Amino acid sequence: MVKMFYEADVEKAALEGKKIAVIGYGSQGHAHAQNLRDTKHDVIIGIRPGKSFDKAKEDGFEVYPVAEAVAKADIIMVLTPDEIQEKLYHEDIEAGLTKGKALGFAHGFNINFGFITPPKDVDVFMLAPKGPGHLVRRTFQEGQGVPALFAIYQDATGNARDIAMDWGKGVGSARMGMLETSFKEETEEDLFGEQAVLCGGVTALMNAGFEVLVEGGYAPELAYFEVLHEMKLIVDLLYEGGFKKMRQSVSNTAEFGDYVAGPRVITEEVKENMKAVLADVQSGKFANDFVNDYKAGSPKMKAYREAAANLGIEKVGEELRKAMPFTKADDDDMFKIYN
Ligand SMILES: NC(=O)C1=CN([C@@H]2O[C@H](COP(=O)(O)OP(=O)(O)OC[C@H]3O[C@@H](n4cnc5c(N)ncnc54)[C@H](OP(=O)(O)O)[C@@H]3O)[C@@H](O)[C@H]2O)C=CC1
Ligand SMILES: CC[C@](O)(C(C)=O)C(=O)O
Ligand SMILES: [Mg+2]
Numbered sequence: 001m002v003k004m005f006y007e008a009d010v011e012k013a014a015l016e017g018k019k020i021a022v023i024g025y026g027s028q029g030h031a032h033a034q035n036l037r038d039t040k041h042d043v044i045i046g047i048r049p050g051k052s053f054d055k056a057k058e059d060g061f062e063v064y065p066v067a068e069a070v071a072k073a074d075i076i077m078v079l080t081p082d083e084i085q086e087k088l089y090h091e092d093i094e095a096g097l098t099k100g101k102a103l104g105f106a107h108g109f110n111i112n113f114g115f116i117t118p119p120k121d122v123d124v125f126m127l128a129p130k131g132p133g134h135l136v137r138r139t140f141q142e143g144q145g146v147p148a149l150f151a152i153y154q155d156a157t158g159n160a161r162d163i164a165m166d167w168g169k170g171v172g173s174a175r176m177g178m179l180e181t182s183f184k185e186e187t188e189e190d191l192f193g194e195q196a197v198l199c200g201g202v203t204a205l206m207n208a209g210f211e212v213l214v215e216g217g218y219a220p221e222l223a224y225f226e227v228l229h230e231m232k233l234i235v236d237l238l239y240e241g242g243f244k245k246m247r248q249s250v251s252n253t254a255e256f257g258d259y260v261a262g263p264r265v266i267t268e269e270v271k272e273n274m275k276a277v278l279a280d281v282q283s284g285k286f287a288n289d290f291v292n293d294y295k296a297g298s299p300k301m302k303a304y305r306e307a308a309a310n311l312g313i314e315k316v317g318e319e320l321r322k323a324m325p326f327t328k329a330d331d332d333d334m335f336k337i338y339n
């Protein structure tokens, strides 16, 4: 069994007395910055002028252009989108990354696929929360947190592991448990998980179910409640007690149908498709496709977003949720812009 690390396992206050620059103030950035500030750390923000620059200022942070924040800080955590990190690193981070500083990531993407190669005399660590940034903040405020993985790519000073673990304590992850891994393992399992199961798999499954019901003559509103809205309630039980607790709570009818129909839908062929997705992650094909699309002006990303916005399940959901204000959490910091 892999060891879980908790607050009591964080032996050194490695962030104490250090100036921390969080680069980017989006989903993860605002959460790490605010949680670290709440745990009494000295945090500044590095970001380009724009919406999140203004938001970080409004939230009471000292905000600087990226290069200036890097120059001022001892520990620099890169929390901008993965696809822009290579350019940002070369233009605004590399020069200020002097001997003995630490460079952090919340995902191993750029290090693992070789888009960024930091100098040998800096520490390179990762603290990757296993959950969306807005929940890293929300659960922290509720006294909990989001579990995380941590890893060391380079330990130039001998302090890299302590920095990573103390970062996990500062953002609340050590309250829930942290697992030690490598940049390679985190990158590959995270990309696979979000593509095949958590994001791609789940939305494709829901959309297919929605379309089958609607094409079969059922009301779209019913279909939405059946395959999307109720999913949260089912997932809450899975989260609490695995497959067993969910099956204890649903009817015997649902449980029997689950055993019969699950393997009819998710067949061996689907598992083979998942293996192909994993192979593209491991070979770097996915990473290169993604970064090259960004470099070409994101034509594929834009087309995917447009097609997704026009799905029937999204249109009916938008209308139904207007009458269900309880489905909306008060994430006033959720301002990612799709353009
Ligand atoms: N989202 C998540 O929950 C998780 C993310 N991660 C990892 O965390 C890292 C950050 O991801 P995430 O929080 O989703 O990132 P976001 O997309 O939320 O980052 C947005 C921030 O980056 C800034 N930014 C965007 N484009 C640029 C640019 N061209 N130049 C400078 N700044 C820019 C934005 O500024 P502006 O307002 O000006 O656009 C904003 O402050 C990634 O490595 C990701 O893989 C890991 C675990 C979960
Ligand atoms: C599941 C998506 C994720 O990996 C995450 C929230 O953990 C991400 O990259 O956003
Ligand atoms: Mg993830």
Ligand SMILES: [Mg+2]
Binding pocket: 107, 190, 191, 194
């Ligand atoms: Mg991810």
